[in-house]
Amino acid sequence: MKRWIGVILAAVLAGVAVVAVLWGGKGQDGPQMTVVRGVIGSEKKPFFDDPRVKAAFAKHGLRVEVDTAGSRQIVTDVDLSRYAFAFPSSVPAAERIKRDRGATTTYSPFYSPMAVATFEPIAALLVKTGVLRDSGKGSQTLDIKKYLELVAKGTRWDQIPGNSAYKARKRVLLTTTDIRTSNSAAMYLSAVAYVANGEDVITSDAQIAKVAPVVAPAVLDQGFSESTSEASFDDYLALGAGKTPMLVVYEAQYLAHVFAGDGAIKPDMRLVYPSPTVLSKHTLVPLSEPGDKVGRLLTKDPELQALAAAYGFRTTSPQAFTDLVAKTGAPVAADLVDVVEPPTYERLDKLITTIDSARP
Structure with missing residues (x-):
């Protein structure tokens, strides 16, 4: 009798184990779920962590899990064999990954212009110097050429005439992330290098040699730089102008909080736009079929497009973004005209390594 009870109990436990295994691969509504792992730029992590985004992917049988890295690190340091997709924040990085991994396509479901997050007292001082001006369309623009002139002079905040609001003795410098690891800093460098190169995209080693000494102080004289845009923006929000009077950001980082x-x-916080600026086109490189499905959904699924807009991204279907701007009165540059292209990945990388070699 005991032997039969043991056999029955073993069968029951085996059945329970089978049910557990089957259920573990299913979503709440029952369909088989495919786990898709990707590596992304850190600024997109709040979007991928949103339960609404997870639920939207689940409707298509996907559970998307992500790790973060600086966009340039994704190209140089990350073992991409572990992932179904790579999702850096720029076309040059994505094209390098595509070439290196033999991918056949890419997806650019949303983009964000580079912007500057600052504060009203700082903005007022920059207006006095002529660096900042009204665009006439409800936003303000920061003149990169005039800014570089201040950098070349080594101008300090307490040297600005009539400055009674921010008497810091440090240099007038935009804070960026680390150019060696982060795309946002690399995109900023693309804009300042364009201006320093006589309003032209860098295309040769000779131009790099000429431009590097001009733009290096704008990067190196900041001191320590965070490795990711998420960390630097958290400092801006939490620590204020004392730590970060003006920070190079993705427009989406700022607008995500405005929209929310x-x-x-x-x-007293302000969003202004460099002139010229660069568009950061967040570009997904599929490394397997499930990764390709993620790229297609991000680009074409109306729900995911609307959720991306809620996180401040400008999408391939612009209406959701436009509606949020109108609803919140966000200080957005509606018509971006002064936009330049970044150099190729190889040229930009050469410029970065040249500047980095000049570190003390």
Whole structure:
């Protein structure tokens, strides 16, 4: 009798184990779920972590899990064999990955212009110097050429005439992430190098040799730089002008909080646009079929496009973004005209390594 009870109990436990295995591969609604792992730029992690985004992917049988790295690190340091897709924040990085991995396509479901997050007292001082001006369309633009003139002079905040609001003795410098690891810093460098190169994209080693000494102080004289855009923007939000008077950001980072109305953007915070600026086209490189499916959904699924807009990204279907700007009164540059292209990945990398070699 005991032997039969043991056999029955073993069968029951085996059945329970089979049910557990089958259920572990299913979503709440029952369909088999495919786990898709990707590596992304850190600024997109809040989007991928959103339960609504996870639910939208789940409707198509996907559970998307992501790790973060600086966009340039994704190209140089990350073992991409572990992932179904790579999702850096720029076309040059994505094209390098595509070539290196033998991918056949890419997806650019959304983009964000580079911008500057600052504060009202700082903006007022920059207006006095002529670096900042009204665009006439509800936003302000920061003149990169005039800014580089201040950098060349080594101008300090307390040297600006009539400055009673921000008497810091440090240099007037935009804060960026680390150019060696982060795309946002590399995109900023693309814009300042364009201006320093006589309003032209760098295309030769000779131009790099000429431009590097001009733009290096704008990068190296900052001191320590965070490796990711998420960390630097968190400092801007939490520590204020004392730590970061003006920070190079993705427009989407700032607008995500404006659209959410979460109180992170304080009344004295301002968003302005460099002139020229660069568009950061967040470009997904599929490394397997499930990764390709993620790229297609991000580009074509209306729900995911609307959720991307809620995180401040400008999407291939612009209406959701436009509606959020109108609803919140966000200080957005509606018509971006002064936009330049970054150099190729190889030229930009050469410029970065040349500047980096000049570190003390």
